Amino acid sequence: MKSWISFFLTDARTFVYCKQKKKMFSILKPTNFAKLHILVPKTPSNPYFTNYKTRQFSQSTIVFNRFSELAKKIKESYPISEITPQELHSSLNSSLSTTSNLSPTPKQPPIIIDVREKDEQLRGIIPTAIPLPRGILERDVERKVTSVKEVNDLENGRDIVVYCAGGLRSIMAAESLIRLGYKKENVKSLIGGYDNWKESGFEVADYETSKKM
Numbered sequence: 001m002k003s004w005i006s007f008f009l010t011d012a013r014t015f016v017y018c019k020q021k022k023k024m025f026s027i028l029k030p031t032n033f034a035k036l037h038i039l040v041p042k043t044p045s046n047p048y049f050t051n052y053k054t055r056q057f058s059q060s061t062i063v064f065n066r067f068s069e070l071a072k073k074i075k076e077s078y079p080i081s082e083i084t085p086q087e088l089h090s091s092l093n094s095s096l097s098t099t100s101n102l103s104p105t106p107k108q109p110p111i112i113i114d115v116r117e118k119d120e121q122l123r124g125i126i127p128t129a130i131p132l133p134r135g136i137l138e139r140d141v142e143r144k145v146t147s148v149k150e151v152n153d154l155e156n157g158r159d160i161v162v163y164c165a166g167g168l169r170s171i172m173a174a175e176s177l178i179r180l181g182y183k184k185e186n187v188k189s190l191i192g193g194y195d196n197w198k199e200s201g202f203e204v205a206d207y208e209t210s211k212k213m
Contacts, residue, residue, distance in 0.1 A: 067168060068168060070172075071168040071172060074171055074172060074175045075171050075189075078174075078175060078178060080171050080178075080187070080188075080189055081174075081184065081185070081187065081188045081189070082167075082188060082189050082191045083161055083188040083189070083190055083191065084190075084191050084196075085190065085191070085192065085196050085197040085200040085202060086200065088110070088112075088126075088161055088190060089200075089202050091109065091159075092109055092110070092127075092128070108156065108158045109128070109158075110158060110161045110188075111130070111145060111146055111151075111158055111160045112126055112128055112129040112130065112162075112163070113130050113132050113137070113141070113145060113160060113161070113162045113163070113173070114126065114129040114130065114132065114164075114194070115132060115133060115134040115137055115162055115163070115170055115173045116131075116133065116134075116163075116164050116169070116194065117133050117134075118131070120165055120194075121207045122207050123207075124194070124204035124205070124207070125194075125204065125205050125207050126194065126197055126202075126204065126205070127203055127204070127205040128205075129163070129205075131207065132144060132145060134164070134169050134172070134173055137173055137176055137177075138176050138180060141177065141180070142180075145160075146158070146160070148181040148182055151182050151183065151186050152181075152182065152186065157183075157186060159186050159188060160177060160182060160186060160187050160188070161188045161189075162174050162177070162187070162188070162189055163189070163193045163194055163197070164193045164194070165193045165194050165195055166193045166195055166196075167189065167190065167191055167192045167193040167196070168193075169193075170189040170190060170193060171189050173189070174187045174188070174189045
């Protein structure tokens with residue numbers, strides 16, 4: 001008995017969803033989309049996928065390219081400011097250093113927002129980041145993170161850095177924040193997202209620990 005299979009695309013990986021089993025499996029990154037495996041359970045009661053069959057799934061590459069192109073157009077139209085993992089790490093460290101020196105005007109660290117989905121955040125999160133998935137960002141950002149007024153304040157305003165897994169969804173998130181009224185000079189997208197941060201060797205935190213902060 002074959003299961004219904006659906007494919008879901010993000011900027012970092014592909015997910016396959018088995019409707020029969022109501023489970024999602026991460027299988028490939030977009031760069032490897034030329035061929036995908038159709039996964040067929042051995043029996044209806046078997047929770048694991050077996051009997052691999054291969055088929056072409058070239059449309060996924062097309063969809064991802066359109067998604068990338070959309071992010072590129074958004075970045076060009078505003079434009080969206082970007083920050084590297086190294087710059088963000090340096091910014092966090094310099095703000096801590098300034099605070100420890102008891103400067104009369106301590107530099108405020110940037111507000112970091114993780115716009116990935118919860119299942120992605122559970123694998124790790126950038127320290128001090130606030131988990132707020134892309135789908136509810138516009139609705140909850142002022143209530144759960146910070147207001148437009150606080151960010152745009154000329155004397156005590158702070159930067160907002162948004163990140164996703166690979167740097168595309170965060171471009172769209174940054175656009176949404178600017179549309180809500182946050183100054184574009186104060187909103188930045190992390191280049192390469194969480195994956196780039198982690199690959200750069202910087203510290204990652206536990207999701208549950210971050211939620212309690």
